[in-house]
Amino acid sequence: MVGYRSSMIPYSPNGGKMIAGRRGVAVHVYADYRRGRVFVVGRLDDGRSFAAEDAAWRPTVYLRSGDAESERVRALGLRFMPCALAALDGTALASWTAPGFGAYRDVTERLGALGMAAHGGGGLADLYRADRRLGLGVRVSGEERPGRRVDAVIADAAVEADDGADAPLSVLSLDIETDESDRSVRAASLSMADWSPAESRLMKRDGSTMVLMVPAPGAVGPGAGHREGFDAIVCRDERDLLASLGERIVALDPDILTGWNVVDFDLARLVERAEARGMVFDAGRSSDAAKVLPKGRGRTATAIVPGRQVLDAMRVARSGPERYDDYTLETVARRALGRGKGTSLRGAAKLAELDRMYHDDPEAFAAYSAEDAALVLDVLEGTGLFALTVARAALVGIGLDRAWTSVAAFERAYGEALRSRGVAAPPFTQGRDVSGAAGGTVLPAAAGYREGVVVLDFKSLYPSVMRTFCIDPLANARAGAADDIVAPNGARFAREPDGARWPLPDLVDSYFARREEAMARKDATGSYVYKILMNSFYGVLGTSSCRYARTELAGAITSFGRLVLLRAKACIEREGPSVLYGDTDSLFVATGLGPDAEYRAYRERGDALCRLVNEELAEMAEREYGVRSRLELRFDKAYARFVIPPLRFAEEADVDGADGEPAIARGRSKGYAGLLRGPKEDPGGDRVDVKGMEAVRSDWTPLAREFQLRLLDMVFSGAAEPDVGAYIASILNALERGELDARLVYTRALRRSASAYLKSTPPHVKAARLAGMTGRGSVSYVLAADGPAPVDPDGYGASGPGSPRPDYRHYVAKQLLPIARSLAASGLAVPLSPFGLESPQPELF
Incomplete structure (x- = not known):
């Protein structure tokens, strides 16, 4: 880890044996400044843990030749030599190899004070990975000896990159329970699982779940021993618990420590309490203490446990493909697994219940703690998130802890592509003015009901734009010729050298090809990882934390995306069909076919339109930009019946009571519904599909969501208006x-x-305050006559003593009526007479 001082991992003085090219997984790579060597710690393919000690590598400083030859640099006593690398703009670089890690740090700091930033820079561990081209998989050679905290220590090792990452990994889930009155740790729970690369599964280890607990004063139990599902270990006091917990982790020797919010809460509190007790929290593969680096500008908090990786399961869930109402373990587990921790209480109510259990029912408290740790492993396996994390780290070539960080993934992949072309990564410049990546183009939506609508979408539009129009930081830095490619936003890109591709288009080309291969072999994980990686590049190029980011780079991508979408729309409408709506990479087209047409007819019409558009875009790319198009519009799906609600009703229906705007015929962007028509062989048949409307919005009540879905199902199925009214x-x-x-x-x-809401206090914030919530999360409540009242969503429903009575008029006016009005105004047979209203005049739409 960058800047981390560690004692060398000790090994026994017994003789060792030579190993050559032993495959493994690099779990943790870090530099020992004091001893001047790098440690690569991980797991070998035979299941043994290892620490490879590379004492031969030395870091190199790269400067522009003009700076390297200046008197100010010569005055430092440094002799830079010519080298084969160049800067991003083509300027020649000179190099100086440091005799040791301390000298490297000293020289880079002194050069920085002179205003000279080193190229190809970064932390020592990152530099080592770049020089050795190390990813997740490694091959290790050298003399192997038994270690004290690892199975094998390889001194003076040769470490090489390996494409595979097939070693088994062990994963330990950690959770603690605390007394917030004095911040002490009451209990800690552990649960172990093993990752099988052959099966791509995370399998919980039987009998591995345990709870270490300090009993409450005067409490009876829990006694030490085995329980159903876990073992209980009684500790004398907090100091004993902290020491025992560290010893247990060392004995279990996990490669990965995980937990829910484990970095910001569990490990941070354990380190804090150990320091308060005059101890170190010792849980790594060396005797050095674990530490947590607090979050800073543009950087999340980081946990360092020597020789292990810390993978925060909550952060992984936030980065994954699924979206949740909130990211508490309870919410994610219930959605992913159909079960939670056994309580839906939140905030002060939850803390009070845990405190009661600790003092009055310690057996239940211990069982709750055990389930917390075990549940995290179930979520990581049940959602496929652990498999995705390993695949992403292996494919990009970065550590597991940074597998979901888009900037790190891009800089690793792009930096290696630059290096292979003789170009060093540029220095990171603080305080650059990067305005961020703009959103995609959204074409105005035409409100109302239509029949026979097809959706056409571009295959990975933004990556395809990069491939087609040479969007690339190196091409941008080398621009300046008369024949540059000029994006609609004015950004310039040099043309590709004869017979070569710029690094970023070439990288995306390879990801496209690998994704196609993954899809062909039905590798859903690999296909998803490549897709997400490619799609993240656009956002990274507009992020100030990326060394390659520039406002014009991200702007070039979106401006070309807008050009492509508008050209496609114009091409389609010249053929007769009308484009009802467009969003970033998709077009919704009214084909003129009726609702009874078969799927094949919709597909043939959509495919024909796609061929026309693709041919026109290819001609445009060649004629106007002199490039070969990689743009591909494809048929996505067909709706026999389709509706876009009018914008006015979307605004009137705001659950917090926002005022509506004057009626206009524009439709609601990103909100539509339709009767999805599938092939005859599809066993599911036609089904209602809803996007962005109340039926799929978690901030609407279950009743409102069910009401809208049922209305849509009835009208799309041809139900008579009186039946809908009934x-x-x-x-x-x-x-x-x-x-x-x-x-x-x-x-x-x-x-x-809740306390941070100062300018306004919407109902859910009032409910959160009444519930005693102190942090972020989600709150459940009903609207009663006197305002919002927090409730337990699992227990509410049978109105009785103490149960708040809902304000039914509110639910009619703010939940049911807006939905019915919106659908009626769209031209659907939804009567408003049950509400005592007349239907809207159709001529408004």
Whole structure:
């Protein structure tokens, strides 16, 4: 780890044996400044843990030749030599190899004071990885001896890159319970799992779950020994718990420590409490203490446990493909696994219940703690997130802890591509003015009901734009010729050298090819990882934390994307069909086919339009830019019936009561529904598909979501208006009788703590304050006559003593009526008479 001082991992004085090219996984790579060597620590393919000690590598400083030859540099007593690397703009570089790590740090600091930043820079571990081209997989050669905290120490090792990452890994989940009155640790739970690369599965280790606990004063139990699902270990006091916990982790020897918010909470608190007790929290593969580096500008908090990686499961879930109402373990587990920790209490109520259990029912408290640790492993396996993390780290060539960091992934992949072309990575410049990546182009949506709509979308539009128009930091730095490619936003890119590709287009080309190969062999994980990697590059180029980012680079991508979308729209509409809506890479086209047409007819019409567009875009790319098009519009899906609600009703229906704007015929962007038409052989048949409307928004009540889905299903299936009206009336009557109370619970997320809302206090914030919530998360509540009232979503429903009675008029006015009005105004047969209203005039739309 960058800048981390570690004692050498000791090994026994017994003789060793030579190994050559032993494959393994590099779990942790870090530099020991004091001893001047790099350690690569991980797991060999035979299952043994190892520490490879590379004492031969020395870091190199690269400067522009003009700077290297200046009097100021000569005055430092440094002699830079010509080298084969150049700067991004083509300027020749000179190099100086440091005799040791301390000298490297001293020289780079002194050069920085002179205003000269080193090229190809970074932390020593990153430099080592770049020089050795190390990814997750490695091959290790050298003399092997038994170690004290690892199975094998390879001194004076030769470490080489290996394409595979096939070693088994062990994963230990950690969770602690605390007393917030004095910040002490009451209990710690551990649960172990093993990663099988052959099966791509994370398998929990039987009998590995344990709870270490300091009993409450005067409490009876828990006694030490085995329980159903876990072992209980009684500790004398907090000091004993901290020491025992570290010893248990060392004995289990996991490659990866995980947990839910394990960096910011669990490990941070363990380190804090150890220091408060005059101890070190010793849980690594060396005797050095674990530490947590606090978050800083543009950097999240980082945990360092020597020789292991810390993988925060909550951060992984936030980065993964699924979106959740909030990212508490309870919410994610219930959605992913169908079960949670056994309580839906939050905030002060949850803390009070845990405190009661600790003092009055320690057996239940211990069982709760054990489930916390075990549940994290179930989530990582059940969601496939651990498999995705390993695949992403292996494919990009970065550590597991940074597998989901887009900037690190891009800089690693692009930096290696530059190096292979004789170009060093540029220095990172603080305080650069990078305005960020703009959003995609959204074409105005035409509100109303249509029949026979097809959706056409571009295959990975932004990566295809990079491939087609040579969007590349190196090409941008080398621009300046009359024949440059000029993006619509004015950014310039040099043309590719004869017979060669610029690094970024070439990299994306390779990812496209590898994704196709993964799809052909039905490797869903590999296909997804390549897709997400390619799509992240656009955002990275507009992020100030990336050394390659520039505002014009991200702007060039979006400006070309807009050009492509508008050209495609114009081409389609010249053929007769109308484009109802467009968003970034998709076009919604009214084909003129009726709702009874078969899927094949929709597909043939869509494919024909795609061929026309692709041919026109290829001609445009060649004629106007002199490049070969990699743009591909494809048929995505077909709707027999389709509706885009009018914008006015989307705004009137805001659950917090925002005022609506004047009626306009524009449709709601990113919100539509349709009857999806599939092939005859599709066993699912036609089905209602909803995007961006109330039925799929978590901040609407379950009743509202069910109501909208049922209305859409009825009208798309041809139900008569009186039948639809009868359904609406039945819902209103059941609501008034209190039969639907369980479906009236709002669940809203707080993006910051409830106390941080100062300018306004929306209902969910009021409910959170009443519930005693202190941090971020989600709150469940009902709207009663006197305002929001927090409730337990699992237990609410049968109105009784102490149960808040919903304000039914609110739910009619703010949840049911806006949905019905929106669909009626779109031209669907949804009567408003059950609400005592007339339907809107169709000529408005």
